[in-house]
Amino acid sequence: MTASLPGAGARPAPGFAPGSAAGTSPGRVQGPAPDSSPEGPPASGAASLPEGPGLSPCLLQVCGISKTMGGKLLLDNVSLTLGAGELKVLIGPSGGGKSTLLQCIHFLTPPDSGDVLLDGESAREMSRRNICLFRREIGMIFQDFNLFDHLTARDNVAVALRRVKGLAKKAAYERALSELDRVGLSSKALLYPSQLSGGQKQRVSIARALAMDPKVMLLDEPTSALDPELIGEVLKVIQDLHDGGMTMLMVTHQVGFARHITEEFLFMEGGRITERGSPEELLREGSGSRTADFCSKLSEIQGG
Amino acid sequence: MGTLEFYRAVLIPALNQGLWVSVKIIVPSALLGLTIGILAGAGRTMGRPALARVLDAYVAVFRGTPLVVQLMMWFYGLPTVSTFLESTFGQDIRPFSDLFRLSPYAASVTAFALCSGAYQSEYVRGAILSIKRGQFMAALALGFTRGQIFWRITAPAAARRALPGIGNEIIYLIKYSSLAMIVTMSELTGQTKAVASIYFRHLECYLATACYYLAIVTAATWLLAWAERRLAIPGDPSHG
Numbered sequence: 350m351t352a353s354l355p356g357a358g359a360r361p362a363p364g365f366a367p368g369s370a371a372g373t374s375p376g377r378v379q380g381p382a383p384d385s386s387p388e389g390p391p392a393s394g395a396a397s398l399p400e401g402p403g404l405s406p407c408l409l410q411v412c413g414i415s416k417t418m419g420g421k422l423l424l425d426n427v428s429l430t431l432g433a434g435e436l437k438v439l440i441g442p443s444g445g446g447k448s449t450l451l452q453c454i455h456f457l458t459p460p461d462s463g464d465v466l467l468d469g470e471s472a473r474e475m476s477r478r479n480i481c482l483f484r485r486e487i488g489m490i491f492q493d494f495n496l497f498d499h500l501t502a503r504d505n506v507a508v509a510l511r512r513v514k515g516l517a518k519k520a521a522y523e524r525a526l527s528e529l530d531r532v533g534l535s536s537k538a539l540l541y542p543s544q545l546s547g548g549q550k551q552r553v554s555i556a557r558a559l560a561m562d563p564k565v566m567l568l569d570e571p572t573s574a575l576d577p578e579l580i581g582e583v584l585k586v587i588q589d590l591h592d593g594g595m596t597m598l599m600v601t602h603q604v605g606f607a608r609h610i611t612e613e614f615l616f617m618e619g620g621r622i623t624e625r626g627s628p629e630e631l632l633r634e635g636s637g638s639r640t641a642d643f644c645s646k647l648s649e650i651q652g653g
Numbered sequence: 654m655g656t657l658e659f660y661r662a663v664l665i666p667a668l669n670q671g672l673w674v675s676v677k678i679i680v681p682s683a684l685l686g687l688t689i690g691i692l693a694g695a696g697r698t699m700g701r702p703a704l705a706r707v708l709d710a711y712v713a714v715f716r717g718t719p720l721v722v723q724l725m726m727w728f729y730g731l732p733t734v735s736t737f738l739e740s741t742f743g744q745d746i747r748p749f750s751d752l753f754r755l756s757p758y759a760a761s762v763t764a765f766a767l768c769s770g771a772y773q774s775e776y777v778r779g780a781i782l783s784i785k786r787g788q789f790m791a792a793l794a795l796g797f798t799r800g801q802i803f804w805r806i807t808a809p810a811a812a813r814r815a816l817p818g819i820g821n822e823i824i825y826l827i828k829y830s831s832l833a834m835i836v837t838m839s840e841l842t843g844q845t846k847a848v849a850s851i852y853f854r855h856l857e858c859y860l861a862t863a864c865y866y867l868a869i870v871t872a873a874t875w876l877l878a879w880a881e882r883r884l885a886i887p888g889d890p891s892h893g
Contacts, residue, residue: 455794457790457793457794481797482796484793484794484796485795485796487794488794489790491787491790491791493787494787495785495787495788495790497791497806497810498788498810498886499809499810499813499886508805508806509792509797512797512801512805513795513797540887541886541887543886543887557791557795561795561796
C-alpha cells in the first residue's frame with residue numbers, strides 16, 4: 350500500500366498530470382518540477398500546486414469506464430475525478446447507470462474498459478489479491494444496508510477488522526465500539542440488525558465502512574430505503590463526515606440536502622454523465638438544464 | 654411363556670441389541686451424509702459450472718432412484734465387479750477387487766450416506782441461495798476474499814437457515830435405516846422380524862419396535878430444537 354498523497358504531484362499517475370496546471374502558466378519555465386525526486390523540496394512541491402478552492406489534489410480518478418451487461422450498454426465512457434475532501438453528487442433517473450458506476454469504481458463488477466486510479470494506482474493492473482486491498486480503501490454504502498444478519502452491530506463492524514485487517518479480537522471490538530459511537534449507536538452494539546431501525550442499520554453500515562479507514566466513500570442512495578423521519582439521522586452522519594474531510598461520491602435523490610453539501614452535481618442518464626456543474630450553475634432559475642428539470646420534479650414529489 | 658416373561662427375557666434384550674446396531678448405522682451415515690450434503694450444496698451453488706453439473710447429476714441419480722434399489726446395488730450388485738475383475742486380470746488383483754465386496758454394514762452406511770447427502774445438499778443449496786446477494790457484495794466491498802466470504806459470512810448465515818431441513822432429513826434417515834435389514838443387518842427392524850417370526854407375536858414385537866423408533870426420533874428432535882435455539886438470531890422472524 351502506498352502513502353496517501355500529501356505531496357500530490359510527486360507521483361503523477363500515467364495519463365494524468367496533477368501538475369498539468371504548470372503547463373497553463375507559461376511563467377513557470379524552470380523545468381518540470383514533478384520529475385524531481387519524490388523527496389523533492391517540499392516548498393517547491395507545494396508551490397507547483399495551483400491554489401484556490403476546488404483544486405485539491407486528485408484522489409480518485411475514473412477514466413473512460415464502459416460496461417455492458419446482458420447486451421445492454423449500462424455505462425458509456427464515463428470519466429470523473431474526486432479531489433481529497435471533495436463530495437460530488439450523482440443524480441439522475443433510475444436505470445441511468447448510477448449504481449453500476451459505483452460498483453464499477455469499486456471493481457465489484459469490473460468494467461469492460463476504462464480504469465480507476467486511486468492515489469494514482471491503477472485498479473486494472475492489480476492482481477486478485479491487490480484488488481482486495483484496493484477495495485478496502487474504498488468504503489461502500491448500499492441502499493439496503495446489506496448488514497450481515499447473523500452478526501450483532503458490533504460484530505458487523507468488527508468482522509472485517511479481524512478477518513481482513515487481521516486485528517486481534519480485543520482491538521477489533523474496541524475499534525468497532527468507537528466507530529459505533531461516532532455514528533451515535535454505542536448503546537446498540539449488541540443488537541442484531543433485525544432489532545434495529547432502518548436508520549440505525551444504515552448508520553451501522555457507515556460505521557462498518559469507516560472502520561476500514563477508507564480513503565474514499567461511495568454512497569449508493571443511502572437514504573432511499575428509509576422512512577422519511579429516519580432520513581435526517583443518516584444525512585447528519587454524512588454531513589459530519591463531509592465536515593471531517595472525507596472524500597465522497599454519493600448517489601441520492603435528496604436534492605435539498607445535496608445542493609447544500611456538494612460542490613458538483615453529476616447528472617447521469619443513459620449510461621453517460623450528461624451534465625456537470627455546481628448546484629448554483631445547474632439549478633439556477635431558467636438555466637434550462639436537465640438537472641434543474643429533474644430536481645424540480647423530485648422536489649414536487651418530496652414536497653419541497 | 655407369559656407375555657411379561659417374553660418381553661423381559663426375549664424381546665427387550667433382542668431390541669436393545671438391534672438398537673445398538675441401528676445407532677452404529679445411523680450416526681456415521683448422518684454425519685457422512687451431512688458432510689457430503691454441505692460439500693455438494695456449496696459446490697452446486699458456488700463451484701465452477703463443470704463441478705456444479707457433476708454434482709447436479711449425483712443428486713439427480715441418488716434422489717431419483719429408490720433407496721432399496723441403491724442398497725441392493727451396493728451389496729449384491731457391486732461384487733459382480735470384483736468377479737469380473739478377477740476373471741479378467743486373474744486372482745492377483747484380489748486385494749483391489751475385494752474392495753468392491755462390501756460388508757452388510759459398509760453397504761448400508763454407503764447407501765444411506767450417499768442418499769442422505771443428495772437430499773442434504775438440496776437443503777444446503779436452498780439456504781445458501783436464500784442469503785441475499787447484497788451481503789456478498791458488502792463483504793467483497795470490505796476487502797474479503799471469496800473464500801473468507803464463504804466461511805465467515807455465507808456459511809454461518811446459511812447454516813441457521815438449513816438447520817430445520819437438515820434435521821428433517823436426519824429424522825428420515827433414522828427411519829430408513831430399517832432398510833439395512835434387507836442386506837442382512839440385525840438392526841432394530843431385523844431383530845424384530847427374527848423374534849416375531851420365531852415366537853409368532855407380530856403385533857407386540859412391531860409395536861415395541863415402533864416405540865423404540867419413536868424414542869430415537871424424539872431424542873433427535875429435541876437435540877435439533879436445542880441446536881436451533883442455540884443458533885437463533887434474536888428478533889429474526891425466520892428463526893422463531
